[in-house]
Amino acid sequence: MEGYPHQEIEKKWQEFWEKNESNRVTEDLSFPKEKRLYILDMFPYPSGEGLHVGHPEGYTATDILSRYYRLNGYNVLHPMGWDAFGLPAENYAIKTKIHPSITTQKNINTFTRQIKSLGFSYDWSRTFSTTDPEYFKWTQWIFLKFFEKGLAYKSKAPINYCPSCKTGVANEEVVNGCCERCGTPVERRLIDQWLLKITAYADRLLDDLELVDWPDDIKTMQKNWIGRSEGANIIFDIDKFNERIEVFTTRADTIFGATYLVLAPEHPLVDKITTSGQKKEVLDYKQKTLNKSDLERTSLNKEKTGAFTGSYAIHPLSGKLLPIYISDYILMHYGTGAIMAVPAHDERDFDFASKFRLPIVQVVAPERDMAISLDKPYVEDGYSINSAQFSGLPTSKCAERIIEELERMKKGKRAVTYKLRDWIFSRQRYWGEPIPIINCPDCGHVPLKYEQLPLLLPLIDSYEPAGDGTSPLSKVTSWVNVKCPKCGADAKRETNTMPNWAGSCWYYLRYTDPHNDKEFASIEKQSYWMPVDIYVGGKEHAVLHLLYARFWHKFLFDLGLVTTAEPFMKLRNQGLILGENNQRMSKSRGNVINPDDIVKEFGADTFRMYEMFMGPLETSKPWNKNSIGGIRRFLDRIYDYFTSVSLDAESLPPDIDRLLHKTIKKVGEDIETISAYNTAISALMILLNELQNLESIPRKVAQSYIVILSVFAPHIAEELWGTVGDGKPIFLKPGDREVLWPSYDESRIKDETVTYAIMISGKKRATIEMPAGANRQDVENEAKKLPMVQKYLENAHIKTIIFVQDKIINFVL
């Protein structure tokens, strides 16, 4: 590739910035807080494949923002690190016997080299990996706080278990219900697991979404995930048993339409109330349900299945007997694990009732007293019918009255239910943070003392799972067997490790004070830097990472350990970069682009600018090799022009001066959108196209152009600054920085003349130039002079004239 020598220039300036500490922050906390900014990327998992072209998309956007704000006088914290615990390193270790820490370090080195080759302005003095003991010491410390406050608890929870590999497998490793490695159908097993009580924060996680500037679709996803719904728990006594079933419903108004009850197959009452004649059928059905995942239970079987228990419940208001069924469309962990089925007004109940020939009773009508044909359920609100003294009431009113009545009878009460479930926090894996708990037969779960942290992973030589579903750690007897710190009896360490989400729940706090060995971060530094002002990453973290991190943050907030209610004020997502064939990049499709190749051939500046020019940040867009060449040509033209143009001119021609000011305004505004980088770059192209007609321009103009360019293409800009600049580099260490970003003059942006579109009955027929701000009558008179317009106006009656200042005049005939 000819043109400017990108390899030489990029290396030179990357070394300069690093040596000069150009990317550091000022640690002087008296620097005004309103001029500090925390701009963060979601840190990557350093995979063995190396950097993907999708990573630099978000990183370039935040780099542009960081450089832009620094050039405007801000103190910008812009760090990078590694989320390095996880499955791939462990699976690789099982295959190769190479310790995950070695693979991880190698991958981190590769990622670091690749990211540095793109010239991002990260402050590398603050980097760390979640696998560093100095870091996960504090992850464990926070876990102990959860334990101390009763928010970490042990309970039975299901795992996917492969009976052939004799190991637990992650959801990701289950393909079509079978183990990814051996193809054996995966079973579900209940084992003792640690859970974090995220449900205790459900309402606050929901309500505080109001406080943050996040994309609406992400907020909606979190709201739906938390899934708060208000309704009532209603008690049904069971006929011939001294037992009762509590159901949750959001439609208490439909209670007179309940014709049967359904329990989740796992419901504890099932065995008790199943009559002897039905035992076999119920048992068989429970067995079948056991190995179905929620996904299968909920999406695959359109055909409803179930079994009759043989028992009947007593309707609390009508006294009628309702048969009790079990069915897998009822999930134990939602609501009470039991429902009253109202087939006339619920689709799932309708399907079930149709299949099992159960009665369907209409109790809601769209209009008062109107009956509808029940070939499908009526799920809308309306007016109650067939509901005793409640008939005639509108839906919401009716529900209220019925709940009041049930409360009076002590047969029900208002209730709120969430879809959100507690977070299963243990994994039967090696490569994660060890859970700092000792299990003593007498004292139960005994936490390690804070001074005993970090609890390191023991070195082992076989990473194969233990074979009984427990972690490989359980094989390391020298590590597992300890004395109970409380009573001194023989005890065992917890062998489950934390999930890979743990480390990413608080890493943004650590960046504010990354080398602190007394606290996870000092309150002083946190309160200066937090919250994160701008957080950029992929949409795939919409619920898990972003919800878990918010949960930890709120927990720490309650303990007075952090200073803000929310961690991330503004969130933006980057879109997917697809392969040239418009499909997701993957090895198997053979459409993967390696960033190294692009940097080598075209240079980092071209790569960065191309990714920003592809389209708005948040949309997904396909890679196109030809288009990169266009960006490279643009940078070559910039290089040629600014190394040859004379800088002696006094001023620019007025129209180009106007364009310059417009460009400064537009680019600044586009950058701040965190989206429209493509149009910012096109504005720079338009300006260059005009400047190229001039042999001489003022030095000040060249400086403005290069400074604007520098946030997108820092290396070439820094190089050209040597020619047009003031003797000092653009990007300097905090104390040496100046506000270099050019300002624009609003009064010099206004055009003197504007083009009016002349429309006849809404169709454009001609255009005329008029002075800006011309009055309606003048425009009308000028327009009528045009032969083109006269042609249409003669023999026609003008009904009305629509005039839009500086835009159009429309003659409606």
Next chain:
RNA sequence: GCCGGAAUGGCGGAAUUGGUAGACGCACGAGACUCAAAAUCUCGCGAGCUUCACAGCUUGUAAGGGUUCAAAUCCCUUUUCCGGCACCA
């Protein structure tokens, strides 16, 4: 199945949020330079039609309908694609 998002030239995308559709770039075509090619520069480039030409007409933003002086933009119906999913009572 449910929820969310999207659909604009050969391609990526613009469009002041209801006001001249197609900015900018790619690809392509013609020309200049060259012995030639590459690179570079200049011009053209939604489709169809009329015209020697200047120019003009029709049509066009997934499809169909509607609101409006005016719709890529707002409303209704439909189709396709992408993302998410936990049958959530």
